[in-house]
Amino acid sequence: MEMAIDILSWVMLTAGGVFVFIGGLGALRMPNLYTRMHAASLTDTMAAVLILGGIMLQAGATLATIKLAAILLFLLLTSPTASNALASAAILSGLQPEEGPVRREGKAE
């Protein structure tokens, strides 16, 4: 049982690390602001859930787990809100999401 929890926790931690990596890669390589944001928000939702969940399994039934759960709840409330605020700020400043095949920003049309 302990072994199973340990394996599950490491699987979650590793998967979380992979999602952080994918998020970072996407933020660098995606063609425009909205797709980059989409990739970056992966880091603070999916990756945060997996990594904090993995640590919670490591901590077991202790006070640390409750604190981690509070942090996770806080992150799940604030990160999507920040993404939402960023996207609406971008729209308000006049950056329209493109339709159809994507062009890279900053290149001549």
Place this chain on the structure above:
Amino acid sequence: MIILFGIFLLTLLVITALAIVRSESLFAAVILTGIFSLLMAANFFLLDAADVALTEAAIGAGISTVLFLGALALTGEHEQGASRNRLLALGVVTVTTLIVIYATFDKPRLGDPDAPVHQHVGQWYLEKTPELIDIPNAVTAVLGSFRGYDTLGEVFVVFTAGIGVLFLLGIGPAGRPEDEPDQGLRHYLVPRVVGRILIPFIFLFGLYVQFHGDYGPGGGFQAGAIVASSVILYALLEGEARALRALPMRFLQWLVAGGALLYGAVGVAGMLLGSNFLDYSVLASDPITGQHIGIILIELGVGITVTGVLLCVFHAFAARGRV
């Protein structure tokens, strides 16, 4: 392993510092200074300085970023052209760097028990804290009681800095904020709803940090920054006018003076009860209980002054933007 983390974080720190110097957009530079502070907080945490890490995260990464952004709203967003004295600047930086590098040759190894800092009074504080003050967090014991004079000085530095900013920016509400009903992010539903849920909890966490300082990392400085940030969040979401209606400027000024006054009054109370200034042992019949009461009171004074100063500075910047 810890060393590896430390080197990784310090490398990121250097990269961030270079990016701050290189960036011409001041907005980007402000955000990068926030990242710099967060990395520094992680570094402090690696060195087991949890109290300092908490302060750095709350004040460096949190409040200062907001205050810098407030200042940026008053000035331009771009850096002015570089000055002509570049050779002189380069010379000064090179000489300073060489001196600092030379000084590191004498530095003791990380965690060396024979380091000078462990030979001085530090050992005595650690040994005497359980006996004389009896609280688990030795940092609070040193900060609040053994070195109470230093902390009093710090509070008055914060107090003086607050007064200085108010003198520079002016206190008076230039252009009554009540005239502009639609301030803040009131049209943005999602941040407003989430902010409303979070503000009470941020405030509660501030109080926890304030009163838990005897037992774990925390204390007045960190708590003041957290409480102030919850009010600033309210001002950003609901408009500054509403925040001022909830906590008027006059009340905030009372906070600024009252916290420092409370700290000083605890010291004078010690004198009146027949001991030295800032000796808390006489505040109760039992010396250890007296120390507990004294530390809680002066930490409260610190927290009140820090909250008041940060909010006054924030409102001063905001009022200046309305002119």
